[in-house]
Amino acid sequence: MKSAVVVFPGLNRDRDMVTALEKIGGTPPVVVWHKDAELPDVDLIVIPGGFSYGDYLRAGAIAARSPMMDTIRERAEKGVHVLGVCNGFQILTEAGLLPGVLMRNASLKFVCKEVKLSVANANTPFSKEYASGQVFRCPIAHHDGNYFADAETLKSIEDNGQVVFRYAEDTNPNGSINDIAGITNAKGNVLGMMPHPENLIEPAHGGEDGRGIFAGLLGPVNTYG
């Protein structure tokens, strides 16, 4: 499976993501600069974490209005898988590829620590390596991860099984409504999540709980390095 990591200025977990995709998938992803003329033909497009354009204005807002996002939107409509982690999630919501918004953490503070996630829907390409209801560890590092959607939107994403990951065991770190940590679009081929599975994929990270997300998408190739 071929993957690409899209980089906007200010993103800073692009290297972490490239490493994770390479270690788990066996081949390195194509790294695409947002102004590159072409987004290669890939099966998985990843928007990694960071602070695109400093997260000035609103997290992800400026990157979401770039021409590259129009290209990604077209690919998503054709069924290509898109994964947005942290800032990637914020960009996808700002670009309208995912419903709702990510607001400032309820504590108003940046928070980096480990939380527990439970799998609310194991029937997505992103979560199929996990069992429904399974609880796993995952690190977070963000300032604006407080997921919010109006009542109607919330009901529809809940009813459609679009909520894929929730903060579990009282570890909601940011005030997200319904403990939402990750959601897909209605079609199920675009996932956004605040936690960083790419930072928990090998023994040196203290665990491998995050591998499943990539293994499900890339096929489980085991290469530690």
Add this chain to the structure above:
Amino acid sequence: MKARVIVTLKNGVLDPQGQAIEGSLVGQGFEGVQSVRQGKVFDLELEAADALAAETEIRRMCEKLLANTVIENFDIEIIG
């Protein structure tokens, strides 16, 4: 031409910043405070034929970037 845009959260949309500030103000002894909502202001300078043209242009900027219209309202004031 100068203009000021004020972007505020729609009614019913959660405002974690406003809430935290409210709590902090009350905690600091400002007991009369009943509610705080936080928004943004943008002071723009731009070239435009006239006030109307400026306003039309700024409205488009708000819709395209300055406001997230899913959760925010905006107000434009042309200062001249």
Add this chain to the structure above:
Amino acid sequence: MKARVIVTLKNGVLDPQGQAIEGSLVGQGFEGVQSVRQGKVFDLELEAADALAAETEIRRMCEKLLANTVIENFDIEIIG
């Protein structure tokens, strides 16, 4: 009583946010944009005897919390 507080950066203080927004607007074809400065707005509801009392109280809130008076100015408008 309702009031609106507008907090803006003092002249000359770097505004990285405003700069990034300006760059994005120009990039999206709003070529007339010459400068953008970003500030904050707070919409307050509070109990106060009258407008003057409200303003005095809000001024203290600004100095203590709402504005960073080292780099920001504030403006208070009592709405009623």
Add this chain to the structure above:
Amino acid sequence: MTIPNEPQITPQLVADHGLKPEEYQKILDLIGREPSFTELGIFSAMWNEHCSYKSSKKWLKTLPTKGPRVLQGPGENAGVVDIGDGQAVVFKMESHNHPSFIEPYQGAATGVGGILRDVFTMGARPIAAMNALRFGEPDHEKTKHLVSGVVAGVGGYGNSFGVPTVGGEVQFDARYNGNILVNAFAAGLADADKIFLSEAKGVGLPVVYLGAKTGRDGVGGATMASAEFGDDIEEKRPTVQVGDPFTEKRLLEACLELMATGAVIAIQDMGAAGLTCSAVEMGAKGDLGVELNLDAVPVREENMTAYEMMLSESQERMLMVLHPEKEAEARAVFEKWELDFATVGKTTDDLRFRVLWQGTEVANLPIKELGDEAPEYDRPWVAPTVPAPIAPDAVPQMDVADAVLGLLNSANHSSRRWVYEQYDTLIQGNSLQTPGGDAGVVRVEGHPQKALAFSSDVNPRYCEADPYEGGKQAVAECWRNLIATGAEPLAATDNLNFGNPERPEIMGQIVHAIKGIGEACTALEFPIVSGNVSLYNETNGRGILPTPTIAGVGLIPDHKHMARKGFATEGDAILLIGAPEGWGTHLGQSAYLRDLHGRREGTAPHVDLDAEKATGHFVLSLIREGTATAVHDLSDGGLGLGLAEMAIAGKIGATIDAADGNPVAAFFGEDQNRYLVTVRAEDAEKVIASAPVSAVRIGKTGGESLKLGAARAISVADLAAAYEGWFPAFMGATIN
């Protein structure tokens, strides 16, 4: 010559620039005429304490700065140390004390930005950061606001830039009420043969300005950083600089990309006194003149004067000398990252520093003398008076269990989780030990086994009582913390924070602290490769505690053999290594006395450097051979606090024998060069027998509570609650 002289130079103006009358006379003698206003500004920037180290130079020269692994010692933007396999670690620590007191968020943020720039200016990608913070007493009216703002600022910049913060310090003491300390450390990784320096080479080459535009930020900032605070502090406010981590991140990527093209001959970041210091340094180091044309400088404000441009401290800017034939390639890199790129001058062969502005020459000064002839003082000093030792029967007694809980729940010894959870500690995916252990550890990217350890330490209470022993102890504690993770300590950087050096007693502290640091660094083979001095930390005549922060770097050859402080398994033997008879004896200046009894008495503990070295090497061997299951160094709070921290971190209890002598001395004495090491029960005898230093088995791990000798057992849950409780309760729901 057409140097305009507006405004008139008056004695007042000279004084406002922080120049003494005799220093001004030196300027007159040097240039043979009255300086222009811009020139006066240039001199004030070059000759202030911050840039010229005029009070400390004489003593700094005595520090050991060489070693087999040192590739670059002090004098460049950061020190460079060889870590083998063609790689090098580049690091430095720097203070941003005054700006952080005035505007805590921006002050701390720009402090982090400055130190990161120092590291990537040398061609290294930053891989770790630390921050050593000192605040006033917790209930001082400003403290919470300062803590909240500084921590948010450190995080706001470092998180967005994308460097993991792996360690630091936070302490509270009334002596910092009017002068907090914000010392920021950064380390980066580079190829040992691709280090970039600031020395310009070649005549007639373009001097290029890169990064953000110039505004009036911090005009007068470097001068401010060297001035004592008085009551007119409010007036100094508008010089605050605002940090832009988004621009810095792009500047990092652009610089590294540019360096890879081979276009860069010399590079210097614009830190304090911006364009002035960077241009003069590049020229002077290379024995070249520099001519700047200010009309080409990218500005973001209108009507900026030459004076303002030369002294602006706008952040996220660099100056480079480039190979002319690569200029187009270089420009393309910067355009890709949407950063300003402007040729603002050229190197010359006349050894003059010439500044042109709007068609006039506003400065024409001898470039070498600007730096070399800066005043250097041998300031009078008096040897510090060392307090009398505290008599054993003057030590207040207290229940050992209560004392442990009291320390765990105190301002200075509680968990710093509230702070470091606001920092991204995981980014880059190489963090092997995040804050909370003895040292932060990150893997060396591109190498399968290697890792680097980082720690920052000083005990200002000891330094106040005895600057010489305190200086030694700061080095020893840092060294010990690195050892405790399994690292071989490589080298250190220092950040010397003191009061007004014009007072002989303060100068005496500086002299003695440097002497102690130097001796310890020599004995422990732990050279100082970079550093920073921050003086005049006084308000209304009251100085801070002498605070020479030491930050060190260690190398772990194989991170399979890395130690952590948490108890690892039940039933392990707990060994106390390097301790005197009775386990602990020294209560002078201890945490026990100050934080539980409000008393600051006695002498600082003595560091026996030979014993320190022997103990450290022995502990390191236990880690390397895989015998140690957990390791923790002992510092303030002594054995009692050390055991509690190991229990909390490992979520395993322990039972400790009763000490022979006085339990308060045994559990809370702060004798130096001690470690706690756990080993499998069956290994204990062998380890004790092989120890070249004292090693005693004091108990074993296991169970759900910690029992210290005859004292009541405390559940690990209660220990953790006390430890984790203080900071969140103190800060409450503060917002910046």
